Amino acid sequence: MNMQRRDVLRLLASTAVISALPVELMQSLQQARAQSGPGGSLRTLNAHQNLTITTMSDIIIPETTTPGAKGAKVNEFIDLLLTEWYDKPDTDHFLQGIAEADATSRKRFGKAFVDCTTAQQVQLMKTWDDEAMQYARALKAKPTGQMLPPPANFFYTVKRLTLVGYYTSEVGFSKELGKTIIPMKHAGCAPLSEARS
Known part of the structure; x- marks a missing residue:
């Protein structure tokens, strides 16, 4: 599974997230999620880091008629990747x-960040998102075969992991996608304001 993990992480950094992940790699992520078990304890994120990631991810995918990122336990998914998949x-x-x-x-x-008001948190995240979108546009415009360095922007990674973590969860997979492996339409790298509308 080591090669698969590297493939997944490479694709997470270089494609349009969900819509471009091969089915077998989506399934690998879903299996990894299932193996982590319900309500698993965190192994890499400390309490403050976990709250920060939970807050950010829930602003990216808030609760509506279906649970948001917090309800889908995206923070636990990110902790799993940091613990078992990342070098x-x-x-x-x-x-x-x-x-x-x-x-x-x-x-x-x-x-x-977690002590700020929601309005302040959103303001910060929109600033980081603007920077992340610059990287995403450069990535999209690069000639085939040319590699870009990984993004310096931390929010770019958080946003991508939030989207993947959500759509490989039971909540995102069954309630949001209706058990469709790849959504018919997904703005994987849309600016934060568009993604929340």
């Missing part, structure tokens, strides 16, 4: 991204 340098880089998000939040609002 240590990549995991460390992700955790450093959380710390940097807090540093930006403190600089702008004088408090950690």
Whole structure:
């Protein structure tokens, strides 16, 4: 499964997320999710990091008539990937991204991201999302075969993992997609404002 994991992580960084993942790799992610079990304890994210990821992911996919990212336990999915799928340098880089998000939040609002108001959190995330979209546009415009360096923007990774984590969950898979492996329409790299409308 090691090669599959690397394939999945490579695709997560370089494609239009759900709509471009091969079915077998979607199934691998769903199986990994199932193996983590219900209400599994976190192994990589500490309490503060977990709350930060839970808050961000729930702003990306809020609860509507169906549960949002929080209800789909996207935070546990991300913790699973960080623990079992990512290499240590990549995991460390992700955790450093959380710390940097807090540093930006403190600089702008004088408090950690999770202690900000929802309006402040959304404001920060829209700024990070604008930067992430610049990377996504560059990725889309690159000539075939040319590799771009991984995004420096932490939010780009959070957003992609949130989308994949949600749509490989029971909630996202059955209630949102109606048990369709690949959604007919999905704005995988749409700006945050479009994705929430």
